[in-house]
Every structure is written in structure tokens, then in C-alpha cells.
Amino acid sequence: MTEGLPDDLEAVIGLEIHVQLSTETKMFCGCRLSFGDPPNTHTCPVCLAHPGVLPVPNRRAIEYAIQIALALGCEIAPNSIFHRKNYFYPDNPKAYQISQYDVPLASAGELADVRIHRAHLEEDAAKMVHIGESGRIQGSSGSLVDFNRAGTPLVEIVTEPDIRSASEAREWGQLLRETVRQLGVSDVNMEEGSLRCDANVSIRPRGSSELGTKTELKNMNSFRFLEKGITAELERQAGLVASGERVVQETLHFDPGTGALHPLRSKEEAHDYRYLPEPDLVPLAPDSEMLEQARKTLPELPEAKATRYRDELGIPEAPAELLSVRAELAAFLEAMLVAEPDLEPRVAANWLTGEFAAELRRKGDPELGEVPVEAAALASLASMAQAKKISHGTAKDLLTRMVDDGIDPVAVVTEEDLGQLSDSSELEAIVEKVVEENPGPAEEVRAGNEKAIGALVGAVMKETGGRADGGEVNRILRQALGLG
Amino acid sequence: MIDRDQVVHVARLARLELGEDEVGALADELSSILDHVDRLLAVDTEGVEPTTHVVPLENVLRDDVPGEELTPEQALASAPSTEDGAFLVPSPKTEG
Numbered sequence: 001m002t003e004g005l006p007d008d009l010e011a012v013i014g015l016e017i018h019v020q021l022s023t024e025t026k027m028f029c030g031c032r033l034s035f036g037d038p039p040n041t042h043t044c045p046v047c048l049a050h051p052g053v054l055p056v057p058n059r060r061a062i063e064y065a066i067q068i069a070l071a072l073g074c075e076i077a078p079n080s081i082f083h084r085k086n087y088f089y090p091d092n093p094k095a096y097q098i099s100q101y102d103v104p105l106a107s108a109g110e111l112a113d114v115r116i117h118r119a120h121l122e123e124d125a126a127k128m129v130h131i132g133e134s135g136r137i138q139g140s141s142g143s144l145v146d147f148n149r150a151g152t153p154l155v156e157i158v159t160e161p162d163i164r165s166a167s168e169a170r171e172w173g174q175l176l177r178e179t180v181r182q183l184g185v186s187d188v189n190m191e192e193g194s195l196r197c198d199a200n201v202s203i204r205p206r207g208s209s210e211l212g213t214k215t216e217l218k219n220m221n222s223f224r225f226l227e228k229g230i231t232a233e234l235e236r237q238a239g240l241v242a243s244g245e246r247v248v249q250e251t252l253h254f255d256p257g258t259g260a261l262h263p264l265r266s267k268e269e270a271h272d273y274r275y276l277p278e279p280d281l282v283p284l285a286p287d288s289e290m291l292e293q294a295r296k297t298l299p300e301l302p303e304a305k306a307t308r309y310r311d312e313l314g315i316p317e318a319p320a321e322l323l324s325v326r327a328e329l330a331a332f333l334e335a336m337l338v339a340e341p342d343l344e345p346r347v348a349a350n351w352l353t354g355e356f357a358a359e360l361r362r363k364g365d366p367e368l369g370e371v372p373v374e375a376a377a378l379a380s381l382a383s384m385a386q387a388k389k390i391s392h393g394t395a396k397d398l399l400t401r402m403v404d405d406g407i408d409p410v411a412v413v414t415e416e417d418l419g420q421l422s423d424s425s426e427l428e429a430i431v432e433k434v435v436e437e438n439p440g441p442a443e444e445v446r447a448g449n450e451k452a453i454g455a456l457v458g459a460v461m462k463e464t465g466g467r468a469d470g471g472e473v474n475r476i477l478r479q480a481l482g483l484g
Numbered sequence: 485m486i487d488r489d490q491v492v493h494v495a496r497l498a499r500l501e502l503g504e505d506e507v508g509a510l511a512d513e514l515s516s517i518l519d520h521v522d523r524l525l526a527v528d529t530e531g532v533e534p535t536t537h538v539v540p541l542e543n544v545l546r547d548d549v550p551g552e553e554l555t556p557e558q559a560l561a562s563a564p565s566t567e568d569g570a571f572l573v574p575s576p577k578t579e580g
Contacts, residue, residue, distance in 0.1 A: 023548050030551025039570045061547035081536055088499050090573040095498070130575060131567075144570035147559065247552040272497055277536040297546065476500040 005234050009241070010206040012214075013169050013199055013230060013331050014117075014161035017176060019186045020124060020194040021064045024138035028055030028098065028150035035192055039146035049093035056279050057082075057121075061153035062105075063184035065121050066286055066294040068155050069106030071179055071301055073117045079285045080105045082121075083279040090145050091125035098123050099156075101275045111179065112303050115160040116170055121284075125150035141307050161200065161211065166230035170223045173197055177223075178302045178325040185285065190221050197226055201233045203241065212237075213247040217254055218264055229254030232261055305330060313345035319353040328368055329353070335375035340383045351382040355396055357383045359403045372406030381409040390411070393466045420467055424476065427460075427468055431476050434459045445481050453477060486514040 025032055029046035038429040046053045069076055083101035093378040100120035109116035129144045157176070162171045177195055181188045188195040195309060199221055202212035217233055228390040232254065237247050300308075305326035315323070323330045329352060336348045356378060360366060381402065385395040391415055398409045398418070413419060434456055435442045446454035454476070460473045491511045495502050502510065556569050565572040 002545070025548050025550050030549065031553050033548050038556070040556045041553075041569075043554050043556075045554075048554075048559060056544065056546045058548050060543040062545065079542070086497070089498060090571075090576060129570070143573050145573055146570050210514075229531075232555070273499075279537070282537055282539070282541040282544050287543070318495045357510055365497050 001331045005203065005238050006242075008206055009203050009238055010208070011164055011230075011234050012161045012202045012204055012211060013163035013164070013166075015159045015163065015169060015173060016198040016200070017158075017173070018124075018190065018196040019068065019157065019180055021061050021153040021155060022145060022184075022186050022194075023060045023064065024059055025058060025151035027058055027061055027121070028151055031151065033152055034148055035194075037148055039148060040145070041148060043147045049146055055098060055278075057281065057284070060155060061121065062090040062284065062286070063106055063290065063294055064183075065119070065155045067292060067298060068157070068180060069109065069119050070291075070294055071183055072106070072109035072111050072119060072157070074106035074109030074119055075114055075152070076106055076286055076291065079103070080120075081283045082281040083275045084278050085122075085275055087127075087273060090143060090149070091128050092127075093147075097125065098278055105286075112172060112175055114162045117158045119155055119157045119159050120312070122154050124149050124154050126150040126260075137211070155165055160380055161202070161214075162402070165208065166210050166227045166234065168473045169199060169230055170227035173223045173226060175302060175325070182299055182301060182327050184299075190223070193221070196221075197223070197278055199226060199230055199233075200233050201237070203234060203237045204246070206255055212289050213249050215247065215249065216251045217261070217425055220254060225254060225256045227260070228256060228259065232259055236261060299327075309345070313349075315345050315349040318350040322353050323349065332368055332378075336379035336382070339376035343379055343383045343386060347380065347386045348382050351378060351385070351399075355399055356403075359399055361472075363403060371403050373402050377402060377409060384409065388420055389471060390418055391459065391467055393470070394418050394420070397466065418465075418467060420469055424472070425473065427464070427479060428476055428480075429464050430460055430468075431473070431480050433481055434463060435477075437469050442481060445483070453481070486511050486518060 006417070020033075023033060026042075026047055029044050031042045031047055032043050034042050046055060066076060079105045080100060081308050082098050084096035085099045085101070087097045088095050097192060099122035104118040104120035106119040107117065109119070121159060127146045127149045129146070131142055131144060132183065132334060161171060170278055177188045177190075180186050180195070186194055190196070196377060199220070200214045200216045202214040204210060204212045215233060215237070217226075217229045235251065238246055252261045253264050302324040306320050307322060309320035310317060313320075323333055333345070333348055333363055336352065337343060337345060340348075356373070360368075363371065378399075381395055381398055384390045385392060390398070394413075395409075398407070401407045401412070402409060438456060441452045441455045443455070456477055457470065457473050460477065464473075488507050488511050491502070491507050491514065495510075502521075560566045560569070561569065563571045
């Protein structure tokens with residue numbers, strides 16, 4: 001079942017994502033993009049909407065938008081136009097936002113089984129701070145307007161209502177964010193607002209193909225809040241239906257502190273944007289050169305990478321997904337495989353995302369480049385463990401020393417004679433000695449308490465200095481104690 | 485024909501406050517303007533693509549290179565009211 005819903009109901013969710021492009025300058029003028037600079041330090045007559053000015057689109061913003069569109073498998077319109085979206089608000093001194101309307105740059109794409117309805121270019125509004133007791137709009141005595149953000153290039157991505165649960169919305173949003181991040185066209189930082197996400201949420205009887213009345217959840221600033229907000233809204237809608245009421249189309253703001261949903265605008269203020277073609281801008285017609293250029297710069301994206309790692313390299317699902325969304329880890333893995341061609345990708349991925357990641361956490365999660373472990377060194381460690389030249393325990397100890405002191409694992413294995421005991425007669429002799437020295441546990445095991453074997457395994461490992469393979473020790477011990 | 489309700493609606497979208505007599509006068513004026521434009525309907529446009537631009541230009545773009553910016557003082561120079569380097573505006577109401 002879906003979180004927040006009884007079994008006979010189904011969630012229908014679509015997302016609208018705004019991505020700020022990380023160009024040097026704004027969409028229609030040469031003012032620099034900035035975050036956190038003093039207010040109104042990056043403005044000009046164009047983004048302040050002084051009379052008589054003319055916008056000119058930023059070529060790089062268009063390239064970035066085409067890259068996003070291609071990464072989402074969209075069709076690029078051969079000829080798209082800009083529209084004026086009219087609304088009256090102080091964050092927008094022209095009283096219209098330049099956006100796209102009936103012919104968006106891109107349409108009909110798909111990412112991980114969620115269809116993309118459209119992706120289009122537009123400009124961001126100015127930032128407003130409402131002064132007053134709570135910082136909220138109501139009760140404030142005035143508002144401060146900062147035009148640094150006004151005119152920042154945005155790509156708005158709209159999905160079809162193909163998402164069926166709050167957690168799926170979060171996961172898909174995260175995949176989209178990583179996809180855009182790896183394109184290198186946006187900082188995709190939700191807290192700073194360079195990626196913003198709204199959700200359209202409705203419910204319907206399971207199995208129905210009709211769409212229920214939707215509500216819009218605005219501007220959730222993390223995917224965790226998005227999931228919580230959608231869950232709360234699904235519960236609210238299911239409650240309304242259960243008590244015989246109807247869902248009313250409205251826009252809601254989710255307060256993550258209280259978990260409450262507040263209506264943002266009344267229905268009477270239904271959007272009436274009076275779109276009209278922007279007469280100051282000529283059509284956008286991406287030519288084959290622009291498209292080819294964008295295609296060439298596309299990296300292997302998370303969805304494709306996860307599939308390749310799983311299907312071609314045999315890496316299990318979980319590490320494959322993790323590696324696909326962490327470009328620096330994936331690059332590290334690929335360098336490991338180049339350094340040690342016989343190293344199985346599955347083994348390399350397990351060391352990288354398992355023991356090595358745990359060591360990094362122990363160190364407070366530094367960047368990969370901040371610990372003295374090269375991909376080749378981790379690869380030779382994993383290779384030695386894979387070939388059973390060293391025991392797993394020895395490998396883990398070595399890894400700790402690699403992370404702490406940058407030792408060369410191959411050299412240390414030779415110098416300190418840490419190679420795994422491969423001579424089973426030597427191991428058998430040690431087992432015999434340990435059994436003699438520990439008659440108590442040995443007797444318990446013989447009497448049927450198999451758990452008591454742990455103490456004996458430990459004693460053997462200690463005797464060998466950790467050089468023995470745990471499985472092998474177990475096997476020989478059980479044999480010696482008559483458990484076969 | 486533009487009726488009074490449409491005038492009131494459009495005025496509200498633009499946050500214009502109109503008196504009763506103004507609403508009536510504007511309804512008449514806007515109607516006569518639309519009637520005038522309606523004369524274009526007499527032209528036969530069968531088979532003619534809608535035109536958004538009369539000049540055959542496309543992809544007029546600029547490079548992503550920073551240009552001249554105003555100083556905050558210049559930006560705010562004609563603002564009726566400022567505070568902390570920002571434009572100060574009346575608090576927007578959630579209800580129109």
C-alpha cells in the first residue's frame with residue numbers, strides 16, 4: 001500500500017521542478033549570478049525593467065537547457081518561442097515573467113519510467129523578504145526586494161502524473177537532481193533554492209484511470225520534506241473522501257515543523273496569466289550544430305550507469321545505484337578496475353562502498369582526495385583479498401592503516417609477513433594446539449553447543465595473527481571436534 | 485463587447501482601483517477598441533500560418549559574458565522607498 005492511504009486508494013503525483021542554471025550571467029542581461037551577495041549589487045536596466053530595454057537570451061543558458069532536455073530523453077522543438085506570463089507582484093517589475101507557453105523548448109521525455117511532459121526556459125523572479133513579526137507574509141509591515149536573483153535562467157521541468165507514492169516522488173526527485181548535477185549545468189542545491197520542487201497530488205480509487213482533483217504543494221526545500229508533505233497531503237485527501245467531502249483544488253504550503261498544510265492562495269485567485277508571445281524575442285531554433293554540441297558533452301548519466309554496472313559488471317543493485325549517483329565514487333571504481341584488470345567489479349564495488357566508505361565515515365566523511373588512498377592501492381588490497389592472499393580481517397586492518405597513514409598494502413604484506421596461511425597442515429597444527437589448551441569450550445561444542453565454537457575460532461585467529469581465513473578455520477575446527 | 489465584470493476582473497489582476505463611473509466608461513472604451521480591431525476579421529486568413537514576428541530572424545543570442553552593472557545606489561536611485569539596500573514596498577496582500 002501507499003504511505004498515508006488505505007489500500008483501495010491510489011496516489012497520483014506529478015512534479016514540477018525549477019532548476020537554476022549555473023551560467024555566469026542572467027538569462028536576458030549581462031548581470032552576474034550570485035548567491036548571498038549584498039542586495040541589489042547585480043542589477044541593470046534590463047533586470048530592473050526600466051522602460052525601453054530589450055532582453056537578449058544567454059547562449060549558454062540555451063545550451064544547458066538543451067543538455068537537460070537531451071538527458072531527459074526529450075524531443076527538442078525545432079522552433080520554440082518565448083511568451084510573457086503576466087502577473088502583478090513586486091518580485092517582477094515588468095509585471096510579466098518571460099517564459100515559454102504553447103511551444104516549449106522540450107517535450108515528451110522520460111526518466112526512470114516517469115514521463116516528462118515538458119521542459120522550458122524562463123527567468124527567475126526577485127527575492128522578497130517580508131518584514132514583520134514572523135517573517136511570514138501576513139502581519140508584515142512591508143517587504144524588501146532584492147533584484148540579484150531576478151532574471152536568473154531557469155529550466156522548469158514538468159512530469160506527467162506517473163508517480164504513485166510519496167517515497168517514489170522523493171527517490172525520483174533525487175535521481176533527477178543527480179542527473180542534472182552530473183550534467184554540470186546547475187548547483188541543484190535545494191536549501192539555496194537552485195533546485196525547487198512543487199508537487200501536484202491527487203488520489204483516486206485503485207485501478208481507476210481517471211484523475212482526481214489535485215492540489216499543489218509549493219516549494220519544498222528538501223526531498224525529505226517533499227516526501228513528508230506528500231504523505232501528509234495524501235492522508236488529508238483520504239480523510240476528506242472518507243468523511244464524504246470533496247477535495248478542493250488549491251495551493252498548499254507544507255510546514256515541516258508542525259507537519260501542517262496551509263492554503264497559500266484562494267481559489268478566486270485562479271491563475272489568469274494572459275500569455276502572449278514575447279514581441280522582444282525572436283524564435284529559438286536549435287540548429288544541428290547546437291544539438292550535436294550538446295550531445296557530445298553529455299556524460300554517462302545515473303540511470304544508464306546503474307544499469308550498466310548491474311547488467312554488464314555484475315555489481316549488486318544497492319552499490320550500483322549508490323555509485324551511479326556519486327560520480328566521484330564511480331570514477332574511483334573505474335580507476336580501480338583499470339589498475340587491477342583481474343579484480344572483479346563486484347568485489348571492487350563492495351570494498352569501495354562497504355569497508356572503505358565505513359573508514360571514510362570514521363574519519364568524518366572527508367572527500368576522496370583528502371585521504372591518502374589511491375584507487376590503485378585500494379584495488380591491490382581488494383585483489384589480494386579476492387585471491388585469498390590475505391584474510392578479510394588482515395585486509396580490513398590494512399585498510400585502516402592505508403586511510404590513517406597512507407601505507408602501501410602490498411609492501412606491508414611482504415614486510416610484515418601478513419600473507420594468509422595457505423598451508424592447511426600448519427593451520428591444523430594450530431587448531432590442535434588451541435583445542436588442547438581450551439578443553440572447556442571444546443567439550444561444550446562436542447556436547448552440541450555449536451555457539452561455543454566462536455571462542456575457539458577467536459583463539460586460532462589470535463594464534464595466527466589474523467592471517468587465517470575465517471571460513472577455513474571454522475571448517476578445520478569442526479572437523480577436529482567431530483562436527484564434520 | 486467588454487462587460488463591467490471583465491473590466492473589474494482585469495483591473496484586479498493589475499491591482500487597479502476603479503470607481504464605479506470609471507468601470508462603465510472603460511467598458512465602453514475597451515469595447516470600441518476591440519470592435520475596431522475586429523475589423524481585421526474581414527481579412528481572409530485561410531491557410532496563413534499565425535505570425536509571432538514579422539522579421540525572419542531566429543536565434544539572436546548573446547555570449548555568457550558579464551556586462552556593466554549598476555551600483556546599488558544607482559539601482560535604488562528612483563525608488564520611492566528603500567531599506568537596507570533593498571527596495572521597500574508595501575506588504576503584498578494575499579487577498580486581492
